[in-house]
Amino acid sequence: LSTKVSGEAQWISSLRRQAAGARGRLRLGIGDDCAILRPRLGEEIVVTTDLSLEGVHFRRDWHTPESAGHRCLARGLSDVAAMGARPISAFLSLALPPELAGDWADRFACGLLALAGAHGVPLAGGDTAQAPGASGKALLAADITLLGAVPSGRALLRSGARAGDLIYVTGTLGGAAAELRVLAREPAAFARLRRASGAHPHLFPEPRCSVGPRLLALASAVIDVSDGLSTDLQHLCQESGLSAELDQGALPIAPRADLALALNGGEDYQLLFTTPAARRVPRTIAGVPVTRIGRMLPRRRGAPRMVLIGADGSRSAIEAGGWQHLQ
């Protein structure tokens, strides 16, 4: 049995520096019993935690450490954006198998910190422990906590949609699942993809941090598409007590993806939101394309919760078929 990771890894020192240099709401970062945040007047704080497990959310043999670290933080940032909030600090708890305590952990931290830096989010604290390694089977677990700030009473909930509201989504859908499918079928392609330039919706998803706060003036309800459009739309329908119709021809299906992946592929980290029908929604928000894909309807007993309308006007029920991680 083991103890805390001995000493402080190099990246913890860099976190201290990054946190110390952070402006704004963070008064005290790593190095005391707690971090201290000073909320601004008229602000509320949103909080989310997301657990990333080796073998469930990433695999050591598929994902580079940088990708695993990036993906870990992206999940939390996306949740904050889905409230219409700005991220103000992150906390990382990391259970490290002994064989990952050096280079792997440093590269994991690099991937995470690069994304944090891109969004100006200080890593303000956390905890590390060395997972017991006697069995040689210890798995990495990383839990990320994100705090965000949003004007009081303005946070965008899943429950805010009204019948007649229109449904929009940012970016494209199914891209992350399509990239993962390639990776799973052909590990050699993985290495090629990892090295290739360009977008990597699975390996390096881009949470919609800039879009979220812009939705405060626009949206009635928001959720992030983390489990898949069908599953996340169902959450929004349930919380709002409504049904939904999607127009198949309108879905912004990602290159290499198909309808099934667009509906059920997860981890796209797009924002799915509703607006009153009369509200004008721009084609892009913060540079991200926005597509109208359907509408919210009153809930009718016995009728399917979600319906897909084909190009020929055909109607088929959508089942929540959200993404199964890394099966």
Next chain:
Amino acid sequence: LSTKVSGEAQWISSLRRQAAGARGRLRLGIGDDCAILRPRLGEEIVVTTDLSLEGVHFRRDWHTPESAGHRCLARGLSDVAAMGARPISAFLSLALPPELAGDWADRFACGLLALAGAHGVPLAGGDTAQAPGASGKALLAADITLLGAVPSGRALLRSGARAGDLIYVTGTLGGAAAELRVLAREPAAFARLRRASGAHPHLFPEPRCSVGPRLLALASAVIDVSDGLSTDLQHLCQESGLSAELDQGALPIAPRADLALALNGGEDYQLLFTTPAARRVPRTIAGVPVTRIGRMLPRRRGAPRMVLIGADGSRSAIEAGGWQHLQ
């Protein structure tokens, strides 16, 4: 490989109810992308995360699930108290091996929620995932995030001590390590101890939540004794840039403990604090005994950071010999 824990365990429903019923700063608990907290005017938010790993912080064969859950939350509560803050919400991320997903997890949650309820802290969110179980070696990992509230600019840091300040500690020291020593040597005693009424400083430690905020008017620096008096006092000395002397005869050694356990045993979750020498410190704070154990001194190069003064006036250097979890 596995996915999220299917469905919602019964205890998640009870968490939703508990959070929904919480008064005060929690506006929205479990069920959206984030929880929402409304800080009060003139308040800062403190944040801590603590990772509890099976085999490092608890053992399935030694600790009941209730004890593991209690201990998990106690670590976070103690960190909040050490800032002089009141806990306002907790978040739990839980990686569950498949065989623990039913009864064990429910009992873990019971232990955690009982302590949360005792301190009026709503569990406002979190994440659960089923750890990959193919190898049969998956370990439980629980990460607790605690948020607390403290008057702006008043949080008590490790760095606030001044030369000449007196050193105090709450309760007794070494009790948790002594109980663990009995448990480790004689597993049969474990079952007896678990059933016995009375204090269980290791199995069910009592974080000093009521004492922490009372120290705002009293203390110059605070740290919680989680790693052991010698190690935690060293942190306080380092952050304050000072040395310290402890009076051996004054140390409040717990029943069944000895000097070594009082100095180096961890997980007592007492508060170690300093006050200006002229300040009057009551003998009990919020019903918890408080003992003066030493004084802070200027740092002298070449001299030991911490010194123990024996009853005969002898002086010996104290090495930071903090607790090694469950070895």
